[in-house]
Amino acid sequence: MTKKTPAKPTANVGIVIVSHSPDVARGAADMVRQMVGTSIPLAHCGGDPDGGLGTSVPAIMAAIEAAWSPSGVAILVDLGGAETNSEMAIEMLDDDRRDLVVICNAPVVEGAIMAATEASGGARLAEVKAAAEELSPA
């Protein structure tokens, strides 16, 4: 049995990008990586379970898993369905993870960059969320 190295408690907050469009999600992740490199856990997903425009609860759950950090995960979403599906995905997580995941009330692309920049500086989950939400539009 392999033992996972316990993540250090000061790990940076993870960021998940959820868009109806796989292209938007990928492009926003590219822009985030350009700003913060590999300093934060980052995952993205977009598209309904058939790959059309929409979102997918299992894909969001997998993205949360991929961007997991013991300091928490901030999710950026585009429109209604992405938010509803992300809320659902959070509820389907294990009890001990659920409270460490938040959805930011912020625009998906701009919010992801602000949240990631904040997270890369070691900010706490609430600060990361606030950084995304402080955004005046554009």
Place this chain on the structure above:
Amino acid sequence: MTKKTPAKPTANVGIVIVSHSPDVARGAADMVRQMVGTSIPLAHCGGDPDGGLGTSVPAIMAAIEAAWSPSGVAILVDLGGAETNSEMAIEMLDDDRRDLVVICNAPVVEGAIMAATEASGGARLAEVKAAAEELSPA
């Protein structure tokens, strides 16, 4: 010499999407088309003149041209450089076009969908801009 059919004055406002990422620009345009079909002129561009993350003044000018409407064009941008390059592109347009193009102070993906939805209903340029800018984040 071919004569262009003069565009009717009640044409819908055009929308231009400008992102640092070509993927974000394309995906946002897909989401717009899903909502409003072909009821509005729509163009998008992303990437610096070499195709990396950034924006390009000639590409923005070409997109404005492609989404041209006698009722005006509303541009959605993501971050600083996209806005500065879009402002520059507008200034480089012919005098009679320049005043018919505005940049929305709104998030690029969500703003594009709101602006396009408004434009598809025949709203005037100022109303289209206001619809995008009214957006509470996300």
Place this chain on the structure above:
Amino acid sequence: MSSTDAAQTGLTIEALTKAIDAVVATIVDHASELTDLDMAIGDGDHGLNMKRGFEAVRGAAAKIAAQTPADALKTIGTTLIMTVGGASGPLYGSLFLAMSKAVADRPIDLVVAAEMLEAGIQAVQSRGKSHAGEKTMLETLIPVGAALTAAGPAADPAALTAALKAAAAAGAASTVPLRASKGRASFLGERSIGHMDPGARSSELMVGAVCDAFFAPAP
């Protein structure tokens, strides 16, 4: 179930399976109508979303056939959540999950069924942060829930079917003059007026299929 059966032994998994089959069939049959409704005031995917979700439910038929009705409802809810891909997935999914939970190990008679539906409707409202009057599926579900509750424990099957279908049809039709304030249709503002809400229509279809499966005299 006939209402008599229901009062005595409760809903069986066989009856529920029949209802599921009927719902899947009607959703598949009406997918393009639902998509057209969503195209007018949304993003034009409600039919596809529902079809994908309910075909996945059909794919779980073997599993469901071996479950209790309560567990079967949970399977349906989870399946919809995982497969629909639009806002309607978590909304309908939460409806079924809450219905499952409300069974609480009781045989499902009409009184329990009414409680279950009311719990499901509550779950839709919490999940959607929405309420009656916002031009959503709730416009159909709420009056249907009220009609089922009003019917009482010993309603006549034919009368109940008529009452529930009428409530569903009236509910869906009531969305036409409403202005949407939730979901994508809300982006249209005034222009959402004059169109039926796709989710209200899919709810109407589901209610009709379930009534027919449960209460229609065997052919």
Place this chain on the structure above:
Amino acid sequence: MSSTDAAQTGLTIEALTKAIDAVVATIVDHASELTDLDMAIGDGDHGLNMKRGFEAVRGAAAKIAAQTPADALKTIGTTLIMTVGGASGPLYGSLFLAMSKAVADRPIDLVVAAEMLEAGIQAVQSRGKSHAGEKTMLETLIPVGAALTAAGPAADPAALTAALKAAAAAGAASTVPLRASKGRASFLGERSIGHMDPGARSSELMVGAVCDAFFAPAP
């Protein structure tokens, strides 16, 4: 131009071409330094952006060689605008366009050059909606403009070169303790402190190259 030449005949296109070559060379040489600075507090593309822009200017050399200095400055500005791809493109582009406009058909001596630079700096501020103290290229450009204006019409070339380079170096260095409030570096808030602004550094490099090209004794 020597300062004496400038006072008499004004800046020639030959002198300007030499300066352009020097600027292109220094930007290309320092591209990775600029990129590293931008990686620390931005998106890490300033070196690439500037290299692309100034290589395009070099590509316009034949056109420029046949132009007046004023038209050549316009060509440079337009070329940067069309090719840089980042915020610095319109900013430097507007600088050169405004310098071109400020010539107003006069021979370019040190007094006219100072007026031109002040007009360029104004244009950067309008384009960037920015001012001194925001940790941008303006931290370099503004003191260089002030030094050129202060130098007067008959400054000694060596002394002027020293003064302009010192102003540029001090300006760029002054950005290190500043907190950015414009451009991408502003996203970092407090964490932008302690790093030199890439645009302030590229401005410093350009000023140095121009001084050397105009005023350095022929080798």
